[in-house]
Amino acid sequence: MSIADAFITASFTVPEKIHVDPHSMLWLLPLVAAIAIVYKTTKIPKIKAVNFIREVVILFGSIVVFMVATAITLCVLAWLITE
Amino acid sequence: MASRSKEDNLFYLLIVGLFGWIIPGGGHLILGKNKHAIIIFVTIVLTFCTGLYIGSVGVINSVNAKPWFLAQLMNSPAVIALAYISKVGGYAVYARPNEIGQIYTSIAGLLNLLCIVNAIYWAHLRRMEPVGD
Numbered sequence: 001m002s003i004a005d006a007f008i009t010a011s012f013t014v015p016e017k018i019h020v021d022p023h024s025m026l027w028l029l030p031l032v033a034a035i036a037i038v039y040k041t042t043k044i045p046k047i048k049a050v051n052f053i054r055e056v057v058i059l060f061g062s063i064v065v066f067m068v069a070t071a072i073t074l075c076v077l078a079w080l081i082t083e
Numbered sequence: 084m085a086s087r088s089k090e091d092n093l094f095y096l097l098i099v100g101l102f103g104w105i106i107p108g109g110g111h112l113i114l115g116k117n118k119h120a121i122i123i124f125v126t127i128v129l130t131f132c133t134g135l136y137i138g139s140v141g142v143i144n145s146v147n148a149k150p151w152f153l154a155q156l157m158n159s160p161a162v163i164a165l166a167y168i169s170k171v172g173g174y175a176v177y178a179r180p181n182e183i184g185q186i187y188t189s190i191a192g193l194l195n196l197l198c199i200v201n202a203i204y205w206a207h208l209r210r211m212e213p214v215g216d
Contacts, residue, residue, distance in 0.1 A: 013172070015139045015180035027137070027183050031190055034130040038123060038194040042201040047118045 029064070036060040092210050099206040103199035105160060110202025114209065123198050130191040131158050138184015140165055141174030151185045157192035157199075 018024050036059040044052060103110025108123035134142060145152045145166040156162050176184065 012135050013139050013141075013174055015141070015176045015184070016137050018137065018179040018183060020179050024179055024183070030133060031130065031187060034126050035190065035194065037126045038198065041119050041122045041126075042197060047122070 028067070032063050032067075033060055036063065092207075095210065096203050096206055100199050100203050103195070103202045104157070107159065107195045107198065110199055110206070114202060114205055116205070123195075127158065127191050127195050127198070130194070131188050134184045134187025134189075134191065135165075137187060138176050138180045138182075139174050140169045140172070141176035142181060142184035142188055143169045145170065148185065151189050154189035154192045155185075157196040158188070159195075162192075 018027070033056075036056045040052065040055045040059060041047070044055065099110045099113050102113050106112075106124065107127040108120035111117075111123060112120040143152065143155055143162060143165045152162075152166065
């Protein structure tokens with residue numbers, strides 16, 4: 001097995017070190033991007049680059065904004081209950 | 084106007100769905116929607132591989148995480164082989180990497196399920212159109 005093969009195999013057999021901290025929430029961004037891309041692909045019958053990218057960016061932004069708004073609401077709610 | 088039998092139509096839809104499952108975007112490829120097929124293939128494979136990279140192949144656990152495995156299975160039948168490798172190799176994964184890896188691979192599977200249903204729907208619409216004017 002070459003070094004490159006060993007490196008690739010090791011990448012997929014050993015988990016990454018991700019701690020439970022606020023930074024780990026950033027892992028949701030690539031997932032949201034994937035969801036926005038695939039969803040828009042299924043909705044648009046004829047794909048044109050500019051139009052498609054615009055639609056994906058709008059959906060991506062909408063999801064992120066809604067999630068941030070939900071998180072803030074929940075934080076405020078938790079603060080009101082515990083204070 | 085030519086007519087097609089119900090059985091023919093059902094078989095065609097089944098083939099489209101099956102190809103969509105075997106290769107992400109395969110259903111759209113059969114329908115001639117090449118751009119859709121490429122985008123779906125690249126996005127789903129990348130999402131799935133990111134999940135495997137984060138949590139290792141151990142996130143595919145057909146024994147202790149059956150509901151997650153069902154969602155992961157929607158990616159492709161190749162997931163069965165990965166589950167076997169994971170089981171034999173005993174790749175343990177815990178905590179945050181396990182959670183994130185499972186979420187990525189399962190969401191990729193559910194997105195592929197959406198694409199399969201979408202390809203079948205478009206195939207059905209195409210079959211409903213009048214043929215040969």
